[in-house]
Amino acid sequence: MVHWVSDSEDSDKFEWDSDEEDAVSFNAAGSGSSALASTNIDAPGPSTRVANGNGKAGPSASAVQEYVDMGFPEEMVLKAMKDNGDNGADSLIELLLTYKAIGNDPSLENGSASHCDPQAAKDSDDDDNLENWDDDDAGGRNRGPTFDESDDEDFLHEMSQIDGKVDYLVKMGFPEDEVNMAVTRCGQDASISVLVDSIYASQTAGGCCGNSSDHEDNSYGGRKKGRPMEGNKRKRKRFGGQAQGSRGPLDGSDDESMRLPKPMVGFNLPNGLRSANRSLPGPAIGPPYFYYENVALAPKGVWTKISRFLFDIEPEFVDSKFFCAAARKRGYIHNLPLVTRSPLLPLPPKTIFEAFPRTKKWWPSWDPRRQFNCLQTCVASAKLTERIRLALTNSEDPPPVRVQKYVLEECRKWNLVWVGLNKVAPLEPDEMEFLLGFPKDHTRGISRTERYRSLGNSFQVDTVAYHLSVLKDMFPHGMNVLSLFSGIGGAEVALHRLGIRMNYVISVEKSEVNRTILKSWWDQTQTGKLIEISDVQTLTSEKIEAYIRRIGGFDLVIGGSPCNNLAGSNRHHRDGLEGEHSALFFHYFRILGDVKAIMARL
DNA sequence: AATACTCGGATAGACTTA
DNA sequence: TAAGTCTATCCGAGTATT
Numbered sequence: 001m002v003h004w005v006s007d008s009e010d011s012d013k014f015e016w017d018s019d020e021e022d023a024v025s026f027n028a029a030g031s032g033s034s035a036l037a038s039t040n041i042d043a044p045g046p047s048t049r050v051a052n053g054n055g056k057a058g059p060s061a062s063a064v065q066e067y068v069d070m071g072f073p074e075e076m077v078l079k080a081m082k083d084n085g086d087n088g089a090d091s092l093i094e095l096l097l098t099y100k101a102i103g104n105d106p107s108l109e110n111g112s113a114s115h116c117d118p119q120a121a122k123d124s125d126d127d128d129n130l131e132n133w134d135d136d137d138a139g140g141r142n143r144g145p146t147f148d149e150s151d152d153e154d155f156l157h158e159m160s161q162i163d164g165k166v167d168y169l170v171k172m173g174f175p176e177d178e179v180n181m182a183v184t185r186c187g188q189d190a191s192i193s194v195l196v197d198s199i200y201a202s203q204t205a206g207g208c209c210g211n212s213s214d215h216e217d218n219s220y221g222g223r224k225k226g227r228p229m230e231g232n233k234r235k236r237k238r239f240g241g242q243a244q245g246s247r248g249p250l251d252g253s254d255d256e257s258m259r260l261p262k263p264m265v266g267f268n269l270p271n272g273l274r275s276a277n278r279s280l281p282g283p284a285i286g287p288p289y290f291y292y293e294n295v296a297l298a299p300k301g302v303w304t305k306i307s308r309f310l311f312d313i314e315p316e317f318v319d320s321k322f323f324c325a326a327a328r329k330r331g332y333i334h335n336l337p338l339v340t341r342s343p344l345l346p347l348p349p350k351t352i353f354e355a356f357p358r359t360k361k362w363w364p365s366w367d368p369r370r371q372f373n374c375l376q377t378c379v380a381s382a383k384l385t386e387r388i389r390l391a392l393t394n395s396e397d398p399p400p401v402r403v404q405k406y407v408l409e410e411c412r413k414w415n416l417v418w419v420g421l422n423k424v425a426p427l428e429p430d431e432m433e434f435l436l437g438f439p440k441d442h443t444r445g446i447s448r449t450e451r452y453r454s455l456g457n458s459f460q461v462d463t464v465a466y467h468l469s470v471l472k473d474m475f476p477h478g479m480n481v482l483s484l485f486s487g488i489g490g491a492e493v494a495l496h497r498l499g500i501r502m503n504y505v506i507s508v509e510k511s512e513v514n515r516t517i518l519k520s521w522w523d524q525t526q527t528g529k530l531i532e533i534s535d536v537q538t539l540t541s542e543k544i545e546a547y548i549r550r551i552g553g554f555d556l557v558i559g560g561s562p563c564n565n566l567a568g569s570n571r572h573h574r575d576g577l578e579g580e581h582s583a584l585f586f587h588y589f590r591i592l593g594d595v596k597a598i599m600a601r602l
Numbered sequence: 603a604a605t606a607c608t609c610g611g612a613t614a615g616a617c618t619t620a
Numbered sequence: 621t622a623a624g625t626c627t628a629t630c631c632g633a634g635t636a637t638t
Contacts, residue, residue, distance in 0.1 A: 260636090295609060297635070328609085377609060381629055412606080449627060457609045487609090562609075 165192050171593040173283025173311055174199060192586065196308055239278075239307075239314035258303045258315070260296055264329055266318035270343035270466060277338065284311035284335045287553065287599050288482070290592055291336065291467065291491075293459065293560035294585075296329035303331055309589050311335075316467070320460035324348045325355040326372040326415075326435045328460045337470050344465045344497050348437065352417070355435065362418035366404050372415045372427075375435060377456030379426035380414035392422035429455060437461025438493055442521060446513045454514055459490025459560065465498050471556065478503040478528065480551050482595065484536065484559030484588055485509060489518035491558045502528045504551045508536045508559075536587045541594040553599050557592050561585050 064077050169179045169192065182198040183190065190198070265272065292310060294303075296317050303315055310333045320328035325348070349355040351370045353363075388407050395403050407424075410416065416424035427435075429451040433442050436458055443451040468491075471479065478501030483491050486509040495502055505522075507530060509515050515532045522530045533539060548554065561584055 297608065299634075327607095329607095330609090373606095374608065383629075409606085413608095447626070453609090455609095560609080 165195070167597075168192065168590060168593045169195060169199075171597045172309065172589070173281065178202070192589075193305070196305075200308060239312060258307070260317050260329075263322075264296065264317050264319040265322055266316040266332075266467075267338050268341065269322055270341070270347075278314065280313065280335055281311050284313055286335060286596075288555055288557050288592075288595055289334070289336055289471070290557040291332060291334040291464075291559075292588060293330055293332050293464075296331045298331075306585065307333060309585075310592075318463055320463045321350075321371050323350075323462040323466065324435055324437065324460060325350055325352055326375050326460070328374050328463070330460075330463070332464075332467060334467065336467060340470050340473070341466055342469045344437070344462050344469075344494075348435075348462055356417060356431065359417050359419065362420055362423070364398070364418070366398055367408060367411065367418070369408075369412065372435070373412055375415065375427070375432050375456055377453040379452055380410070380416060384410060384414065385416065385424050385426075388416075388424055389422050432456075435460075436490075437465070437497070438488070438490075439521075442493070443488055443517055445520075446517070450513050454488045454511070454517065457562070458487050459494065461490055461494045461497065464490060465494035468494055468500075468556075469498055471495075472498050472500055475500060475555060477501070479555040480504040480553060481506070482547075482554045482557045482591070483507040484557070484591060485562055485584065486514070486518060487511075487560070488514050489521055490560075492518065492522070496525060502526060504529050504531070506531045506533065506547055506554075508533045508539060510534060510536075510562075536584070536591075539587075539591060541590075541598070544591065544594045545598045548595070548598050548602065553602070554595050557595055559588050561588065 064074060064081070166176075166179050166183060170176045174196070178199050179195065181202065182195045185202070186194050186198050267278070290310075292306070294306065296303075296319075307313060307315055313333050313335065315331040315333050317329070317331045320326060320330070323343070352372065353360045353370070388410060391403050391407065392399055398404070399407070411424060415427055417427060419425045429443060429448060430440055432452070432455045433440060436455060437460060438455075438458075443454055446454075479495070480503055481491070481495070483489075483505055486492070486507040489507075492502065492505060492507075505528065507515075507518060509518065509532065512534070515534065519530060519532060
């Protein structure tokens with residue numbers, strides 16, 4: 001049952017104090033590390049720059065002038081060009097508009113050119129002390145070597161160069177001395193990922209491994225066995241500190257793989273009898289709440305590793321087939337309470353026939369499917385459905401087993417539905433919207449291919465909303481949300497459908513069509529303020545702090561990792577959590593750490 | 603050993619724009 | 621008409637399950 005609490009109640013402060021199971025004050029947890037949080041992570045590490053300077057020239061005078069002519073102050077243009085990197089003109093303009101919208105520009109005195117919408121002006125009670133949240137160009141305009149070259153470098157390499165990586169790990173709850181030892185062992189150049197490996201290796205092995213060369217050979221997966229199992233007393237407790245051995249299949253010793261639960265129902269389900277409880281480790285407890293999603297069937301070791309980074313929280317693996325008519329196996333790592341969950345109403349149909357009754361008429365008795373497989377980003381070609389039609393019309397009824405098998409195989413592979421005699425077809429985009437819990441026509445207006453791609457990458461709204469439903473009563477006055485890799489706004493739609501007001505949403509999404517979709521939905525349904533950012537790299541810790549100061553903090557950091565090369569097909573150049581695609585996860589990690597540290601400090 | 607499943611990508615051709 | 625953009629098609633491999 002959903003609680004529809006009116007927005008008019010009058011308790012002004014955020015209630016972060018502990019649901020019954022997590023009775024640790026976040027302030028206490030966060031203050032220890034906060035002193036370190038303010039070190040300058042922009043400063044290059046000592047002699048560790050990679051020799052990758054791609055001779056990129058700074059912004060040309062004429063290009064700057066072009067945007068100055070459009071009415072943007074020069075300082076703002078220079079800053080935007082720096083932050084934008086190589087992302088092109090559209091992205092640059094968005095950035096400029098974002099700066100303006102949030103009132104970032106120090107030189108924006110007369111309101112004549114202001115894009116500030118009235119809502120934002122009204123909500124902010126501190127207009128006169130707007131942060132110069134990019135005051136680096138106010139001070140020393142040419143900060144020398146950090147200005148240009150590093151923008152394009154892979155994030156991991158960048159992180160390898162900066163002193164701040166130690167701080168990030170400390171911020172996220174790793175013991176400081178162990179982090180420092182890991183740096184000593186692996187060298188200054190080691191990536192964060194390697195450092196975490198090293199910390200765990202020494203915790204379990206007693207620190208006898210010499211300075212390994214792990215970081216050079218990308219060999220995370222190669223260290224499979226031979227780890228002594230003696231627990232170290234200071235080891236970060238696995239999965240929130242429950243007694244090891246009582247975890248069932250998830251306590252898969254210390255090897256790299258994490259077994260998926262069967263059935264994949266998460267910690268609990270609506271109306272389910274399973275009532276789960278868990279205790280979170282202190283550093284994991286908010287603020288903010290966070291919610292991270294990724295494909296469940298990631299390559300070996302990936303989930304173990306992600307979990308290590310995120311406080312060793314046990315992932316909640318859920319198949320959305322328990323929420324709707326399509327399977328979707330995903331893992332979620334979050335620090336939300338579990339006990340007061342409630343599903344979205346009305347409950348969506350859970351079988352194909354309930355969802356699409358008209359298909360029943362044409363559904364052959366030898367097709368046993370009652371639910372869809374995972375909705376993907378690509379759909380079957382017309383040629384395939386025509387081949388199927390021909391194969392069936394050339395057979396008697398029922399067709400021979402060979403034909404049945406072929407047709408069924410293709411139907412399962414491509415999620416085909418029966419729409420006529422011997423006629424199958426892929427799901428329409430609006431049917432996928434429906435299955436995923438989005439409003440009809442949510443993605444309408446872009447090309448068909450792009451709709452499929454965006455939807456295939458999206459959240460299943462009912463599943464996510466079920467997990468987020470606990471927030472409803474905690475935030476009767478609404479929430480501030482940092483939404484990373486937002487896609488078409490699955491998280492936002494879920495919160496909205498839960499009746500949770502969103503005061504501010506800062507959304508990071510690379511794809512322009514996705515940003516357009518989210519913005520358009522937002523303008524139709526929301527009264528809060530949406531700020532869209534195209535490039536996650538521009539969300540520096542300075543900016544995060546400025547946003548936090550401005551809007552009063554984030555209540556939820558939510559994001560799904562774009563899973564390029566992590567799941568499904570084309571895994572041949574996947575790279576787990578070592579290569580360039582993993583940079584996206586580390587952005588999530590970095591930003592969450594920043595938000596936690598800054599909020600604890602302020 | 604065979605089978606099922608998977609938040610993808612390079613490419614040629616169709617289409618649109620300058 | 622050439623160049624750029626979008627679309628449809630084939631093509632895949634790794635992991636888990638049977």
